[in-house]
Amino acid sequence: MHEARLAPDPAPSSAAIAVRSLQGNEHARWDAFVDTCPDATFFHRAGWQTIMEQGFHHDSHFLYAEQDGHIAGVLPLAHLRSRMFGSALVSLPFCVYGGIACGSSSVRQALDSAALALARRLGVGHLEYRWRELPEDADSSWLHKPLYATFRRPLHPDAEQNLLAIPRKQRAVVRKAMAAGLHSAIDYDLKHFYPIYAASVHRLGTPVFARRHFALLRTVFGKACEILTVYHGQQAQASVLLFYFRDEVLPYYGGGSVLARSTGANDFMYWEAMRRACARGYRLFDFGRSKLGTGAYDFKKNWGFTPQPLPYVYQLVRAKALPEVNPLNPKYALFIRAWRRLPLPLANLLGPHIVRQLG
Template sequence: MVATETAPAAAAASLSVKLMAPHDRARWDAFVRACPDATFFHLSGWQSVIEQSFKLKTWFYYAEQDGQIVGVLPLCEIKSRLFGHALGAMQFCVYGGVAALSDEARTLLDGAADKLARELGVGHLEYRNLVAAHPGDPAWHTKELYVTFRKAISGDDEENMNAIPRKQRAMVRKGIKLGLVGEVDDNVDRMFEAYASSVHRLGTPVFPKKYFALLKETFGDECEVRVITQNGALVAAVLSFYWRDEVVPYYGGGMPIARDVAGNDFMYWNLMQAAAARGARLFDFGRSKLGTGAYDFKKNWGFTAQHLPYEYKLYAASELPDNNPLNPKYQLFIKMWKKLPLPLANLLGPHIVRNLG
């Protein structure tokens, strides 16, 4: 992309906002890794992953002062008849928004997002924050929809096991007794098989296999594929991200047998063990929608739900988006999707899921 510059009069003369070019990626990532507000989902690799996997348009803005990056804001455009026209944090990334070292940089990046949103004529702009960025600002709205589950873990397996509530701990021990084992794959083949089987049973379109392969290729050792087997047979699998001292299990799924052998329960315990041994001290179970089975499952592990203050700024839209599987208008689609043969669902899913971020 060609770099552009704008600088509001109120900003310091040396503070400007630009679009990331290929030669900026190394210093972009160096900033993200050092910035306390940044997350794994601010890394530059997401641009190529999202653009190549889903053919979506992205803008990676950064604020620069005296030749140094002082703030970043990755944005992605969604344009769909079913889900509307929006600009916001990277599609399929649970965290995102401005990560900056100063209020001035944050304001400048907000201004770039506002300008782009108006030029594109979107319905709304969305930031996916861990902490509210505009509290009390009437121009920004929040809604009670998503929570995240984050919990400290130690380097001691016994301590981590004992921190799991009794009923859930019994499920983990069931998987252990039934001979489940975990191993790391260098490709996404088995993980995709387990994931595709799982989401089909939930009535959700599947991501393209290419997407998972690009995640593994782009993020290398920071993206791990862990597979659970029983006597060599595939039971479950999870793709996780490692970030600073955190592990983030992000895409997981199980074969039909997983329910009978506590496959998913064992899988997350096996990941927790491996992550703790690798030095991770925070287990991020990721976001879930209120009132869903995933929400209940994570609570059963003793994790406390933390509200995610996603923020929305309305433009052409008159109300906040409601792209939620609990929304009654999507229930018929979910029921129909569950009835599709799995090979057909895997063929059609990637053409639909690009708008489901």
């Protein structure tokens, strides 16, 4: 089920803590720690350094704390520079989770101090940690802005029990899609996924990632990154790119065609992701984050998932106020409406140049 990893470094002692920058030949060592650290997520993996640098051309600053020659904590950071939205040091852009993964408050403080010093040296507007769960001893001086929730739930080993856990109305949509003959398959290229995804986000008024972004994800993360597509006959109607981490599955980038709403292909797609993961021994379904008060937020609640607020935190460095870079900001409403009116080929051409600045 999982990729082979090096044995993790032994537990750290009370020795002095040194903070270092991740080097290209240390990715396996970093990932060995991430694989066993309870605080770590898929987005703490070293491969994101490659995504940040080669995919988005952002400088990365992946910091780790070392004790007795062993990794004791990690903090992946990337430096976003945008003419439109300013400069920020973020853990981690384009990812739903981030922050420090470690096993002790002393290691967390060492990495935190190093990150703040780096943020000041770079002269960024703010430093941002995308915690999934806020540490009990987190510094209360950090600013917090409620904006997102995540949706996570254990998978039952029996697929039928997972189906029955879906509320009745939503479960009926899945059963209807089954009865209509929809089926899923694992795709090994972007042929179906990218056009469906690009058209889907265009209808939402959101700039799309470049096709090469998804190709790079597949290359960097290998078997931990998979594409699942739903078909009606030979017609692809919905597709999702999945991440796998330890015993979790994360449907991360997904979209449906204009027919998907009427056929239930979107619901069936997530059910198939759940069913297939269960069959392969995964034990937790991470439905990902959604903005509060949005349709995506309601959709996941309708699946029976309980929202868990995400405690993203910020330290102002040169900025005077927290950024408001999100589609719920009224100032972006005109842009969203205009983007929807762009011809799809033009939106696909321009989108990657804009989205890399958003993070």
